[in-house]
Amino acid sequence: MDPVDLAGDGLLLRCWRPTDADAVLGACQDPEIARWTTVPVPYGRGDAEAFVTGAAGAWAAGTGTPFGVFDADGGELLGSTALHLEPARRGADLGYWTAPWARGRRVAERAGRLAARWGFDALGLRRLGWRAVVGNHASRLVALRLGMRMEGVTRAGLRPHGGEGDPVDGWLAGMLPGELRDAGPDDVRLARAARQARTYSGAQPTVDAGTLVLRALGPGDVPHLVRTSRDPETVANTGIPVPYQESDAEFFVRYAADCWRGGTGVVFAAAAPTGRFLGTFELRLDGYPARVGEVGYSVAPWARGRGVATTALRALCDWAYAALALDRVEWRAFVANPASRRVAEKAGFTVEGTERGHHLQRGVPVDTWYGARLSTD
DSSP states (O other), X not given: OOOOOXXXXXXXXXXOOGGGHHHHHHHTTOHHHHHHSOOOSSOOHHHHHHHHHTHHXXXXXXXXXXXXXXXXXXXXXXXXXXXXXXXXXXXXXXXXXXXXXXXXXXXXXXXXXXXHHHHHHHSOOSEEEEEEETTOHHHHHHHHHHTOEEEEEEEEEEOTTTTOSOOEEEEEEEEOTTOOOOSOOOOHHHXXXXXXXXXXXXXXOOEEXXXXXXXXXXXXXXXXXXXXXXXXXXXXXXXXXXXXXXHHHHHHHHHHHHHHHHTSEEEEEEEOTTOOEEEEEEEEEOSSSOSEEEEEEEEOGGGTTTTHHHHHHHHHHHHHHHHHOOSEEEEEEETTOHHHHHHHHHTTOEEEEEEEEEEEETTEEEEEEEEEEEXXX
């Protein structure tokens, strides 16, 4: 297959040339490209030269279409995009990166749309796939804006940095002919996805709630989690393992980090200004991009009766509306837990009913109350 040029939307996509090596070398010093893509780390001149000179061979072999992405007017390098072809199934995977000086201009989306349309129209692709390391929220947003449908997670299924290093979890998505989204402003769903991508691309924040803070859970919280989770009241009102072991707490700390990395929710530790652990407050998201979340919380026995749960729950909801653009936050509790209901009502939740046998508590169906607080409440 001979290389082609694609032009449109202010961009020129063309096969790499040896003279592009300096610009590629500069772009690939960027820590975000090193973090999320398969480029070698550290990235040297030899890597850049091999990348640009090897492009023609991929075209000739029919295994890929490595495009440099350039500004159509000034010729500046803006990024890279490629279709990694699988001729036997008439499919391809779309890959891309954006030079650090070109970010915020939707370069990957614009270039990806040009390449995808050409792939469907000129190559007759039956499927275009996408994959990225879990946590690469910017790349996932690009895929969503192109019309990709999120299809799942491949556990330990990706090998970054040229195949070196441990396997990592990856997101998978794909589109079929006719599903490519036209260029245009974000609709409500995409605007929500963009808000969530911006939030989850950064470090988990610390939320100041006045008399306490909500912060990321860490290994130092393990003893407090064990003590809280062995408390009889906690055992009675939750479905946590019994007896609760240190390994359970260590798993929960890892789970909390995974929630933030994957954008599936957030787990905060509530802490006093002195740093003392007061409890955990979790928000689980319903899908991607989510418009609904569900809270769960547990207060340490030494912190009960002081308004900790109400204050923390209000702060968590306010943060979720602002940072994640949620419309609705739901709450559930066993009907044998009136204290949780009082907390939810004080925090602005409206109890909406009872679900019979909704939850399994260690294998036994139990009734739950449910309710919600809306962003407009």
